[in-house]
Amino acid sequence: MKKIISIFVLALVIFSCGKDNDDNLTPAQPQVAVTFKFTHNWDGTTVNSSNLQTEVVTNANGEIMNMTRLRYLVSRFILTNENGDSFNFDGYKFTNLADESTYNFVPENNGIPAGTYSLKFIWGFNELDNIDGAHPDLNSASWNWPAMLGGGYHFLQFDGMYNVNTTPLPYNFHNGTALVSADVFEQNFAQITLPSSLEITNNATIEVKMNIAEFFKNPNTWDLNVLDTSLMPNYDAQKMIQANVQSVFSLGTITQ
Known part of the structure; x- marks a missing residue:
């Protein structure tokens, strides 16, 4: 009789424990997809494929300039929630302002729980990705950085004319690996961290705004009369661009 009672009590305990565990299970969080939409402006004036080559702007140093080409690369997007x-x-995202089909980035591995996030990404490529010839689509886009300057790829190609109202002169505002000295190179990417939080509750399009004017003013006021062309082998110029890019991007609207 005692044996029968013991088995009955044990069965009740097992049933009770199983029921408690089921009640405490957390339902799977819904997965949402994200798209990153990059928009471009010059201190608030929209710049896109329709006006890239016709817009005339004034930089922080007072030079009046136009823009004939603007292409850039960002990579390693990371969203971090409040739990860390x-x-x-x-x-990676290769953007050509002359081609609006390149403005959006839809990741292949796309699915995160709904929540509050912060966003960061890499300007250009870090040392793991910036490998000579490793990306066929970039090779065909003539995006390679010269081997004698460290190899890998450009982060930015930005070209046009300045002093367009007086004596127009060309500028080539290009960014990539920094040449320290002969055969000595320095990684020159930047980690961009956007401080604003993102409340994502459903499939979302996240706007990232690029203010092109910031390349020329913060923290380094750029004088195109001194630094206009041949910037690629110029170590100081490359580090100045790396510093200035930190203020170029900001968070825009979230559509969901």
Whole structure:
């Protein structure tokens, strides 16, 4: 009889424990997808494929300039939630302002829990990705950085004319690996961290705004009369661009 009672009590305990565990299970959080939409402006004036080559602007140093080409690369997008969990997105985004089909980035590995996030990404490529010839699509886009300057790829190609109202002169505002000395190179990417939080509750399009004017004013006021062309082998110029890019990007609207 005692044996029968013991088995009955044990069964009740097992049933009770199983029921408690089921009641405490957290339902799976819904997964949402994100798209990163990059927009471009010059101190608030929209710049896109329709006016890239016709807009005339004035930089922080007072030079009146136009823009004939603007292409750039960003990579390693990471969204981090309030618990400190990070979600890394594969791939990179190569943007050509003359081609609006390149403005959006839709990651292949796309699915995160709804929540509040912060965003960061890499300007250009870090040392793991900036490998000579490793990306066929960039090779065909003539995006390679010269081997004698460290190899890998450009981060930025930005060209046009300045002093267009007086004596027009060309500028080539290019950014990539920094040449320290002969055969000595320095990684020159930047980690961009956007301080604003993102409340993501559903599939979302996240606007990232690029203010092109910031390349020329913060923290280094750029004098195109001194630094206009041949910037690629110029170590100081490359580090100045790396510093200035930190203020170029900001968070825009979230559509969901």
